Amino acid sequence: MNEKELLKGNIAIAKAALNCGCKCYFGYPITPQTEIGEFLSGEMQKRKLAYVCAESEIAAINMALGAASTGAKVMTSSSSCAVSLMQEAISYASSDELPIVIVNVMRAGPGQGYIFPSQGDYNQATIGGGNGDYKTIVLSPSSVQECVDLTYKAFYLAQKYRTPVILLADGMLGQMAEPASITENPYPEIDNSSWILDGAKSRPAREIHSLEPSQNKLNRHIIELYKKYTTIEQNECDWEEYNCDDIEVLITAFGTMARHAKALCNHYRKKGIKMGLFRPKTLYPFPYKRLNELSQKVNVVIDIEMNMGQMLKDVRLAVLSNAKVSFIGKPTGDMLREEEMVDASKNVLKEYYANI
């Protein structure tokens, strides 16, 4: 079970979902995440689990919403322009407090864009593309092994906080293969017997709905949701620090882009510039506090993303006036190469390092 195998990110997500007890999958094909549904189709049928080739992403997420109300672990997966179709139901599920794992293997946009990798859905995922006051936990894997680890975590957090969780991967991670192991799910099961809809036997009937015609009750409900989000913000921030013990310059990046950014750190370390990387693994809740602390040690923070600067505003909110914040980005296609990042960062760094 724990031996490493050569795994694609998409397959790793699918295998981890099965391994931690996912009972239902609903989906519609879209590149670059289709392998998740393809893999699960046969495996779930073999295990007599629920798998529906839905007629649309709208249907898929609403099937997931229904299934989540039964207490079963539920997942759907899609990509960017089709995740847009799911936003209404994500808003409903947030208000209904229903645990759903939504995998977004991002492709380029806006609109149909293309199947190139991108990180263009940071805003949609973290701010929320649906209506009303709600937040969605967003986990960002950076390796195939993290596709496994964070899939487990996504199911756990969804159940623990009764809320939708987005696993935000990108086309590069979904499609690339590297050694990873389907480890044991480290998280405990959550007792959901107090709220699930399984028939009103020996208890009063339960109702789950977002409609609330009483303004007092609706206000109370939203305030309660935000108490939960505050708890999530206090307890669940997660990040990686790479060579951050003695930093002079700090790089911020997430997901696949962070791996490339490590090469940039190594490049400057060889030149004697103490560069470190801060990588949020939870995009919501964003680890503002730790980034603020680290930014106090540096003059400049360089945010690198595979988009036009979406995490940038969270980085600025964390760094405040502690350091200058600059941005290197490219919306899609081939990842920024080490040379490109070196070239782009020289302009920023020459202000502080004469001989760069």
Next chain:
Amino acid sequence: MQIFKVPKSIKKNSNFTFCSGCDHGVAIKLVAQIIDELNIQEDTIAIASSGCSVLLYDFLDVDCLEAPHGRACAVATGVKRAHKAMGNNKFVFTYQGDGDFASIGLAESMHSALRGENITAICINNTNYGMTGGQLGPTTALGQITTTSPNGRNIEYHGYPIKTAEQIALCEGVSYSARVALYDIKNIMNAKKVIKKAFEYQKKGLGFSFVEILSNCPTNWKLSPKDSHEKIKNELVKIYPLDVFKDVEND
């Protein structure tokens, strides 16, 4: 002798909040009676929708989940399949309006029917969007005046209406599709028989069962409850005939 009692599956001390004379109350009472008669109150999960039908959970004393507008059949699919995956056989039905089932949700409704999901859908067809004040919907009859067809529905300008029960009957996965009305006692008794049959077909695992209830909307039709029922009896049943369009046990 007790001649009337509130069904066990109607919530205690609940009062219908529908407009005076609206058929929703009758439809929900029939559903509650049938749930009692089939003894499925403890195994039922009802899916409410958007529009006047959303308030189902205020009245029906069973587990209830609200679906986003139009998605009730997809939500019901998820509930039914998830319980099956956990080894449970639950009774799952949707309660929707015609706008919900046949307009915004037609894809989800039709595909659930085509797949033959083992669920039941009840569609209250009052030929307009009731909750928002009576706009033209997919079921608005030709010539019918609504707030968005002030000169009456016109083929060239608005296009044709949908005959939902007939369309659903064409789907291979459907076990039962019928249209009933509630304008007099005879029809109410028949509607109960038909809805009960649709519920029984789900219990037998025969696939998607569907009942369209041709209903009044006195407020938006600007008619008294009595006159609105006369309109159904004299006009609407000619356009939307009351019939069983598919019955796998009798076809």
